[in-house]
Amino acid sequence: MLxxxxxxxxxxxxxxxxxxxxxxxxxxxxxxxxxxxxxRRSHSVAAQGxxxxxxxxxxxxxxxxxxxHFADTVKGSDWGCDQEVARLFCDTAPIEMRRLASWGVPWxxxxxxxxxxxxxxxxxxxxxxxxxxxxIHARAFGGTAKWRTCYxxxxxxxxxxxxxxxxxxxxxxxxxxxxxxxxxIHDGGNCxxxxxxxxxxxKLVTYISKATLIATGGFGRIYRASTNAIINDGGGLIAAxxxxxxxxxxxxxxxxxxxxxxxxxxxxxxxxRGDGGTLLDADEYRxxxxxxxxxxxxxxxxxxxxxxxxxxxxxxxxxxxxxDHLWLxxxxxxxxxxxxxxxxxxxxxxxxxxxxxxxxxIPVRPTxxxxxxxxxxxxxxxxxxxxxxxxxxEASCWDMHGFNRLGGNSLAETVVAGGIVGGRIAEFLAxxxxxxxxxxxxxRQALDEERVKxxxxxxGGSENVYQVREAMFDVLQEVAFIYRNGKDLESGVERxxxxxxxxxxxxxxxxxxxxxxxxxxxIKLPGMVKLAQCVVYGALKRTESRGSHTREDxxxxxxRDWLTxxxxxxxxxxxxxxxxxxPATPSFELPPGDRGYGGGRIIPMDNPPAGPGADKE
Amino acid sequence: MPRxxxxxxxxxxxxxxxxxxxxxxFVLGETDSMTLFIALGRIREEQDPSLQFDFCCRAGxxxxxxxxxxxRPGLACNTKVKDLPAEITLLPLPFFKLVGxxxxxxxxxxxxxxxxxxxxxxxxxxxxxxxxxxRMDNDTANRIYELDRCIECGCCIxxxxxxxxxxxxxxxxxxxxxxxxxxDPRDQRTEREYFELIGNDQGIFGCMGLLACEDVCxxxxxxxxxxxFLRRKMALSVLPWKK
Numbered sequence: 001m002l003x004x005x006x007x008x009x010x011x012x013x014x015x016x017x018x019x020x021x022x023x024x025x026x027x028x029x030x031x032x033x034x035x036x037x038x039x040r041r042s043h044s045v046a047a048q049g050x051x052x053x054x055x056x057x058x059x060x061x062x063x064x065x066x067x068x069h070f071a072d073t074v075k076g077s078d079w080g081c082d083q084e085v086a087r088l089f090c091d092t093a094p095i096e097m098r099r100l101a102s103w104g105v106p107w108x109x110x111x112x113x114x115x116x117x118x119x120x121x122x123x124x125x126x127x128x129x130x131x132x133x134x135x136i137h138a139r140a141f142g143g144t145a146k147w148r149t150c151y152x153x154x155x156x157x158x159x160x161x162x163x164x165x166x167x168x169x170x171x172x173x174x175x176x177x178x179x180x181x182x183x184x185i186h187d188g189g190n191c192x193x194x195x196x197x198x199x200x201x202x203k204l205v206t207y208i209s210k211a212t213l214i215a216t217g218g219f220g221r222i223y224r225a226s227t228n229a230i231i232n233d234g235g236g237l238i239a240a241x242x243x244x245x246x247x248x249x250x251x252x253x254x255x256x257x258x259x260x261x262x263x264x265x266x267x268x269x270x271x272x273r274g275d276g277g278t279l280l281d282a283d284e285y286r287x288x289x290x291x292x293x294x295x296x297x298x299x300x301x302x303x304x305x306x307x308x309x310x311x312x313x314x315x316x317x318x319x320x321x322x323x324d325h326l327w328l329x330x331x332x333x334x335x336x337x338x339x340x341x342x343x344x345x346x347x348x349x350x351x352x353x354x355x356x357x358x359x360x361x362i363p364v365r366p367t368x369x370x371x372x373x374x375x376x377x378x379x380x381x382x383x384x385x386x387x388x389x390x391x392x393x394e395a396s397c398w399d400m401h402g403f404n405r406l407g408g409n410s411l412a413e414t415v416v417a418g419g420i421v422g423g424r425i426a427e428f429l430a431x432x433x434x435x436x437x438x439x440x441x442x443x444r445q446a447l448d449e450e451r452v453k454x455x456x457x458x459x460g461g462s463e464n465v466y467q468v469r470e471a472m473f474d475v476l477q478e479v480a481f482i483y484r485n486g487k488d489l490e491s492g493v494e495r496x497x498x499x500x501x502x503x504x505x506x507x508x509x510x511x512x513x514x515x516x517x518x519x520x521x522x523i524k525l526p527g528m529v530k531l532a533q534c535v536v537y538g539a540l541k542r543t544e545s546r547g548s549h550t551r552e553d554x555x556x557x558x559x560r561d562w563l564t565x566x567x568x569x570x571x572x573x574x575x576x577x578x579x580x581x582x583p584a585t586p587s588f589e590l591p592p593g594d595r596g597y598g599g600g601r602i603i604p605m606d607n608p609p610a611g612p613g614a615d616k617e
Numbered sequence: 618m619p620r621x622x623x624x625x626x627x628x629x630x631x632x633x634x635x636x637x638x639x640x641x642x643f644v645l646g647e648t649d650s651m652t653l654f655i656a657l658g659r660i661r662e663e664q665d666p667s668l669q670f671d672f673c674c675r676a677g678x679x680x681x682x683x684x685x686x687x688x689r690p691g692l693a694c695n696t697k698v699k700d701l702p703a704e705i706t707l708l709p710l711p712f713f714k715l716v717g718x719x720x721x722x723x724x725x726x727x728x729x730x731x732x733x734x735x736x737x738x739x740x741x742x743x744x745x746x747x748x749x750x751x752r753m754d755n756d757t758a759n760r761i762y763e764l765d766r767c768i769e770c771g772c773c774i775x776x777x778x779x780x781x782x783x784x785x786x787x788x789x790x791x792x793x794x795x796x797x798x799x800x801d802p803r804d805q806r807t808e809r810e811y812f813e814l815i816g817n818d819q820g821i822f823g824c825m826g827l828l829a830c831e832d833v834c835x836x837x838x839x840x841x842x843x844x845x846f847l848r849r850k851m852a853l854s855v856l857p858w859k860k
Contacts, residue, residue, distance in 0.1 A: 037679070040769055045679050104804075108755060108758055136750055155762065165731075167737060169731040178722075229673045229679065263649075264655075266676040321649060353650070466666075508666070516669075517669060
């Protein structure tokens with residue numbers, strides 16, 4: 001088997017992976033990024049809206065600071081986040097935006113003078129100050145006290161990823177695209193690299209590395225309806241949980257985006273609502289102010305998605321062959337605004353729906369969108385359980401998002417965490433010498449070779465890989481979507497146990513030769529089902545409602561018993577994960593309180609902390 | 618009455634010694650809002666799981682799924698079958714190395730392009746985290762963004778007459794990339810330095826002006842203007858009386 005050595009093996013070449021790679025390469029180390037697709041096709045490219053950072057240049061961002069951003073983030077997380085990490089993030093984000101500007105990101109800039117903006121469909125005026133002209137501008141996003149989201153038209157993810165990959169090319173970071181990591185090599189204490197499959201030839205390749213970073217993004221594709229790219233099937237998380245020693249954090253914390261288009265579940269940006277778009281029901285009535293008088297369409301995502309579902313359950317949805325949906329109305333923003341500031345949205349509507357958003361309503365419904373959970377790391381990005389293993393971005397549970405992340409915070413997290421974790425990896429690499437027991441590598445290679453060989457030679461097995469995946473989709477869609485309850489979740493756990501057994505009993509219908517796509521899914525599917533079980537089992541055991549995790553049978557946020565993070569580890573031979581819990585945050589800068597939106601009762605902590613920041617708000 | 622669609626799809630697996638290039642035919646019933654993404658997914662899952670093609674974002678923003686659709690390069694994910702006749706022929710993009718069936722290796726070609734045009738901001742300035750960002754006119758930012766919108770799908774290269782004749786041609790995607798840095802005030806390269814990179818037949822003077830690149834660009838980038846702009850700029854930059 002071809003074996004390649006490197007200092008840092010970065011699994012994933014999206015924004016988090018490449019930002020860390022750039023930091024480590026800049027410190028003089030050798031870096032290889034693996035990617036399922038050419039780096040610039042990574043899912044970061046699809047993020048339309050922007051990155052939150054408290055620069056405070058925009059008129060509507062005056063008085064903003066990392067403190068205000070921090071409070072928004074903690075409230076947004078429903079107090080589920082690690083507050084030290086959230087603080088680190090908010091303090092670093094403005095510097096990172098400026099750094100990206102120096103590397104070439106074409107951020108939109110402040111234009112002095114009076115401008116019209118829309119809120120709740122009505123026009124208002126604001127005046128941008130002359131002394132701020134030319135500095136990085138910001139737009140409004142849900143769940144924020146200030147206009148804080150830096151943007152490059154509505155292709156922020158695209159612009160930043162292209163800039164980052166340019167920077168990576170400049171520094172000589174190698175990107176091996178069309179390579180999929182299928183397992184981590186480890187000796188129980190140290191991570192030594194990964195066994196991978198080349199998606200050009202189908203051959204296995206071994207990478208040996210002093211440090212390994214998991215930056216494979218979200219795992220939304222375990223759901224049938226997801227805004228995520230096809231490649232977001234949790235590859236890095238699967239490699240991590242299959243070690244049996246690396247825990248995944250808060251897997252039950254899944255965000256649903258309010259505005260996926262029907263039927264293809266492609267996301268239209270929150271910027272639509274930020275810029276003044278409204279949600280309408282079957283009577284073309286604007287219903288959100290009835291539920292959320294203060295924030296209306298701009299309450300945080302979990303709240304908007306839940307209110308939309310609630311309203312559709314009342315029979316107010318529009319019927320369609322693909323199920324009920326609601327309308328997103330941006331017509332009043334005007335042709336000029338829609339064709340320039342919201343151009344990608346305009347293109348999506350025209351190309352995929354055949355409608356013109358300047359004149360027509362957009363059919364939308366809540367759709368799986370973001371995974372708050374992932375490989376649990378400490379604030380340096382080091383994974384629990386194995387030395388030399390790190391995580392960053394959506395693949396990780398670093399954990400600044402808790403049970404709900406704010407729009408614009410995750411795209412910002414990719415580069416902020418990538419930079420911070422990259423710095424820590426460089427420190428780890430300085431003076432690091434790897435002692436490799438060759439038998440550890442050989443045994444791992446042998447296991448993966450055998451797994452592939454059994455599938456290709458069809459020695460046993462009977463299940464159709466796509467049908468097994470459909471069965472997994474059914475369970476998640478039915479029991480682990482926006483509303484959850486104990487009875488359904490219990491049946492989901494039992495069903496997924498059977499589905500896991502079926503996933504291990506797949507028989508290929510094609511030859512499995514070369515870069516065969518059926519084989520790629522067959523290798524991955526048992527791991528995907530395990531991730532699904534982590535979501536469902538974690539959701540069953542968490543008997544409260546927090547952020548995006550909504551239990552019909554436990555509607556209260558329970559700070560007394562559940563101000564915790566779920567840690568799921570998969571012991572060899574088990575059919576459910578082992579769950580452990582740790583405190584959500586090591587310290588409180590902002591003690592638990594009311595978010596100010598979303599409603600709901602809170603069961604308070606027995607001994608609430610009076611942290612140094614208790615009076616800060 | 619929904620149509621029955623006939624797909625003629627190019628097949629070849631270079632990794633399989635027994636495979637020879639040929640066309641396969643698949644028949645599929647049309648459904649509402651069906652795109653080539655939905656159709657190809659169904660063919661793979663229901664009829665032939667070995668069929669290779671590339672989709673990633675399936676939303677027209679990542680550039681993975683370019684192929685030749687009834688004779689014309691385009692993105693498969695945002696091609697609605699209702700806009701096509703009942704007989705649909707799909708071929709992989711020419712020019713790029715074939716991975717298998719409809720899948721081609723664009724990644725390698727584009728990474729080489731970044732090195733050839735040095736696709737990054739060249740500057741002597743060192744980033745200072747304590748300083749306010751350098752100011753920029755918003756219109757300039759928008760102009761850069763406009764050229765930064767290329768999604769590297771490869772359609773313009775696949776449709777290019779010059780690229781057919783010379784494998785080392787930078788193509789509209791490569792030249793547009795350079796134009797993006799040329800208008801960026803942060804990039805301190807001189808016109809002479811840009812000329813060294815593209816002032817030849819592999820670069821701007823290889824373009825024959827056929828402009829199929831602009832015709833097929835799924836992002837509708839102003840490639841014709843950029844090629845004209847670069848050609849003029851590069852020619853003027855080496856005229857002795859312009860110095």
